[in-house]
């Protein structure tokens with residue numbers, strides 16, 4: 060489904076050019092669940108942003124179902140993101156002035172669905188996520204774990220082809236992190252979702268799927284036994 064070919068990404072810095080990804084190759088097939096580990100600053104977020112088409116590599120290509128996403132126009136690429144990608148972030152990125160229900164419904168409304176259907180669908184989703192009693196809460200009235208569940212509902216409501224998770228439990232205490240991860244794994248399994256999880260937690264990575272490590276601009280597969 061996704062093929063990353065020889066991706067190189069550099070940033071300008073005061074000390075000159077900084078090479079973050081230096082020839083990254085990765086293939087993710089439909090139904091795969093892949094973990095990308097790596098120290099802070101190793102380029103994990105950069106890689107996810109490139110897969111989402113939010114950031115452009117200096118060289119190399121990213122194919123989604125055979126299509127080179129950087130040969131698309133900006134508008135087509137925005138559409139690609141809206142239709143095919145679901146993203147979950149460390150800091151939830153929920154809209155504070157909106158309720159849980161509204162946060163989940165917004166991607167559908169933006170996508171052109173009418174309000175009534177969007178809210179019905181969002182309500183259904185919140186129910187499935189055990190949040191029916193929290194739908195009128197604003198994000199700041201929810202626990203960290205609940206906020207992340209709302210963010211997951213929002214990412215999944217459009218049935219993305221692939222889910223990108225950028226340290227989704229990095230901002231939760233141990234107990235909430237554990238519960239949220241169990242929850243994420245359950246949803247992914249239940250709906251056979253293709254997913255790339257970025258984390259630096261061995262605990263979270265160990266039974267998720269194939270594990271890769273980013274280091275010094277390169278990515279390589281590592282065996283799960285090596286994690287422990």
Ligand SMILES: Nc1ncnc2c1ncn2[C@@H]1O[C@H](COP(=O)(O)OP(=O)(O)O)[C@@H](O)[C@H]1O
Pocket residue numbers: 070071072077079097098099100101102103104105106
């Ligand atoms: N917009 C940017 N401009 C300059 N340097 C950046 C930018 N974004 C990230 N970097 C640098 O690239 C490196 C990788 O960043 P990132 O992908 O966020 O790492 P990770 O998610 O693994 O912690 C870091 O050293 C960071 O400082």
Ligand SMILES: [Mg+2]
Pocket residue numbers: 103104105225
């Ligand atoms: Mg990061």
